[in-house]
Amino acid sequence: MSADRAKRKVLVIGWDAADWKVIMPLIDAGKMPNLARLIEQGICGNIATLQPVLSPMLWTSIATGKRAFKHGILGFSEPDPLTGGIRPVTSLSRKTKAIWNILNQSGLSTNVVGWWPSNPVEELSKGVMVSNDYQRAVGRDPKKWPVKAGTIHPARLQKTLAELRFHPTELTEADLCAFLPGLEGMNREDLDKAEKDPRMQMLLKIIADCTSIHSAATWLMQNERWNFMAVYYDAIDHFGHAFMRYHPPKQDYVDDWDFRVFKYCLEGGYLYHDMMLGTLLRLAGVETTVILMSDHGFHPDHLRPSGIPREPAGPAIEHRQFGIFVAGGPGIKKDERIYGANLLDICPTLLHLFGLPIGEDMDGKVLLDIHEHKPADIQRIPSWDEVEGDHGMHPPDKQISPADSKAALQQLVALGYIAEPNADKARALEETVRELDYQLAQAYMDGGIHNQAVDILERLYNTWPMEHRFGFKLAACYQSLGRTANLRRLVTTLIERRIEEANAAAAALKSLKLDDPEVQKAEKERMESLSPRQGPTSSRSATSKRAPISQRNDTRTPLPSSNSSTATTGRAATLSSCAVKSASVSNAGRNRKSRLRRHWRLIRKARVRSWA
Numbered sequence: 295m296s297a298d299r300a301k302r303k304v305l306v307i308g309w310d311a312a313d314w315k316v317i318m319p320l321i322d323a324g325k326m327p328n329l330a331r332l333i334e335q336g337i338c339g340n341i342a343t344l345q346p347v348l349s350p351m352l353w354t355s356i357a358t359g360k361r362a363f364k365h366g367i368l369g370f371s372e373p374d375p376l377t378g379g380i381r382p383v384t385s386l387s388r389k390t391k392a393i394w395n396i397l398n399q400s401g402l403s404t405n406v407v408g409w410w411p412s413n414p415v416e417e418l419s420k421g422v423m424v425s426n427d428y429q430r431a432v433g434r435d436p437k438k439w440p441v442k443a444g445t446i447h448p449a450r451l452q453k454t455l456a457e458l459r460f461h462p463t464e465l466t467e468a469d470l471c472a473f474l475p476g477l478e479g480m481n482r483e484d485l486d487k488a489e490k491d492p493r494m495q496m497l498l499k500i501i502a503d504c505t506s507i508h509s510a511a512t513w514l515m516q517n518e519r520w521n522f523m524a525v526y527y528d529a530i531d532h533f534g535h536a537f538m539r540y541h542p543p544k545q546d547y548v549d550d551w552d553f554r555v556f557k558y559c560l561e562g563g564y565l566y567h568d569m570m571l572g573t574l575l576r577l578a579g580v581e582t583t584v585i586l587m588s589d590h591g592f593h594p595d596h597l598r599p600s601g602i603p604r605e606p607a608g609p610a611i612e613h614r615q616f617g618i619f620v621a622g623g624p625g626i627k628k629d630e631r632i633y634g635a636n637l638l639d640i641c642p643t644l645l646h647l648f649g650l651p652i653g654e655d656m657d658g659k660v661l662l663d664i665h666e667h668k669p670a671d672i673q674r675i676p677s678w679d680e681v682e683g684d685h686g687m688h689p690p691d692k693q694i695s696p697a698d699s700k701a702a703l704q705q706l707v708a709l710g711y712i713a714e715p716n717a718d719k720a721r722a723l724e725e726t727v728r729e730l731d732y733q734l735a736q737a738y739m740d741g742g743i744h745n746q747a748v749d750i751l752e753r754l755y756n757t758w759p760m761e762h763r764f765g766f767k768l769a770a771c772y773q774s775l776g777r778t779a780n781l782r783r784l785v786t787t788l789i790e791r792r793i794e795e796a797n798a799a800a801a802a803l804k805s806l807k808l809d810d811p812e813v814q815k816a817e818k819e820r821m822e823s824l825s826p827r828q829g830p831t832s833s834r835s836a837t838s839k840r841a842p843i844s845q846r847n848d849t850r851t852p853l854p855s856s857n858s859s860t861a862t863t864g865r866a867a868t869l870s871s872c873a874v875k876s877a878s879v880s881n882a883g884r885n886r887k888s889r890l891r892r893h894w895r896l897i898r899k900a901r902v903r904s905w906a
């Protein structure tokens with residue numbers, strides 16, 4: 295190994311969903327001094343994301359330089375061969391080498407913290423790996439928080455790193471003030487209301503999680519040898535999904551109280567990351583090449599969607615197609631802009647920085663523009679996957695325990711990324727595989743391989759004829775391929791199916807007799823008997839156990855005023871799908887919400903009839 299390579303140090307910092315549109319006003323106001331300095335002393339610009347904009351796929355493309363159909367990570371969850379059910383996506387599904395495997399087999403030391411997905415950890419012989427499940431708190435007592443198997447490698451660091459974790463219950467009121475200055479000067483009643491608000495729990499969890507990741511990263515930077523250090527923070531994405539809607543300027547559909555309390559959370563999150571960045575840069579030192587990046591942006595302005603599609607991975611609609619890219623360090627251009635960067639370029643660029651060849655099977659390019667002087671020539675090999683060596687990838691037969699899968703799955707449900715797994719295991723599995731196929735098809739489309747996408751989408755649309763999204767994507771493929779006869783037939787089918795659905799929805803609405811005063815009265819009485827404290831017009835259930843992400847649908851999807859009074863009081867118990875199963879207050883709240891959603895869905899579907 296060349297002496298140059300052995301001395302080289304590169305730090306990659308991942309800020310999921312960080313967006314220049316949020317950052318620039320903060321920098322202008324002097325609120326992100328560390329990032330401002332990094333930009334001044336480096337090169338920065340937009341980085342284009344890939345479709346579909348789903349973070350586990352994207353961060354794997356960043357780490358491998360390959361599109362999803364080559365690397366194999368296709369979504370948030372995957373089939374679990376041990377239970378026959380599903381589990382959150384693991385590192386076991388990745389079928390190609392990541393940058394850390396290549397560096398390890400090239401004799402370089404690597405620390406990877408929190409990368410998504412990196413659980414279970416890969417056993418790198420020259421490095422440390424801390425997985426994306428390391429920081430997830432369980433229970434309410436920090437003292438009863440075992441280290442989850444498969445989250446830390448090597449084992450000698452388990453005790454040290456376990457102690458560095460931060461539990462949400464350890465956060466004090468003073469810690470929270472930085473994110474919630476609106477709480478100051480509030481009366482007791484409002485404070486009590488805030489304390490019970492599930493968004494508060496969400497906030498605590500987000501802050502604690504990224505603090506744990508940061509603790510592990512900074513400890514490793516100081517105590518372990520490294521040539522390559524990668525640390526991934528998911529918090530800005532979570533701040534975005536939970537609190538972007540309260541970010542100023544206030545939107546019409548945002549409640550005044552919510553705005554007053556939560557309007558600063560997103561900004562607080564960015565400022566916190568700037569402070570953490572300051573520490574990372576100080577520990578890295580001037581001899582280290584630093585890359586700070588996000589996998590996609592997040593609409594912060596008038597482009598914020600007013601509703602989240604009720605389909606798997608729906609929250610991704612809030613993502614913007616450009617993320618951030620900044621590079622700084624020895625030999626990197628100062629105070630310049632870069633154009634045309636893509637997530638796929640990161641892995642080849644890193645290999646080139648270390649003087650290693652890039653794989654011809656990688657989909658990205660080396661970002662030569664970042665260099666002040668003419669960089670070394672690019673070397674190429676057919677594929678790193680064909681180069682034997684001590685890479686540390688999982689053996690093909692490795693498995694993880696079903697209990698671990700289940701706990702991690704619940705967390706994804708709470709964040710709103712995936713739907714509650716259906717009680718029917720076979721159906722849940724079928725739907726998971728369907729979504730993975732759909733995401734695979736979109737990855738092919740994004741890569742310009744429409745023929746492959748057509749095969750998948752035709753099969754999906756035949757199997758699930760009322761999932762119009764499959765039809766729409768298929769239509770886009772036919773159009774790209776110039777298959778006009780297919781396209782014409784498909785569009786006719788789509789229109790027919792939507793009208794059929796609209797007629798069924800209209801009939802279902804009619805059978806509910808929502809405008810019959812008798813029906814309205816009976817429903818009102820029934821709701822009052824279920825819920826002594828919550829009137830049928832209250833828009834939000836403080837007792838709901840669902841995370842705030844799921845509440846977004848209720849606060850953001852306004853019912854049309856002409857229908858809302860009837861919809862909230864209609865005789866919805868006839869809809870068996872949302873019949874009340876328990877008389878508890880929280881169930882009443884939940885059931886009322888699902889009834890509202892169901893009504894709203896019917897109304898929306900019925901509107902399509904005007905196409906006819």
Ligand SMILES: [Zn+2]
Nearest residue numbers: 311531610613
């Ligand atoms: Zn996101």
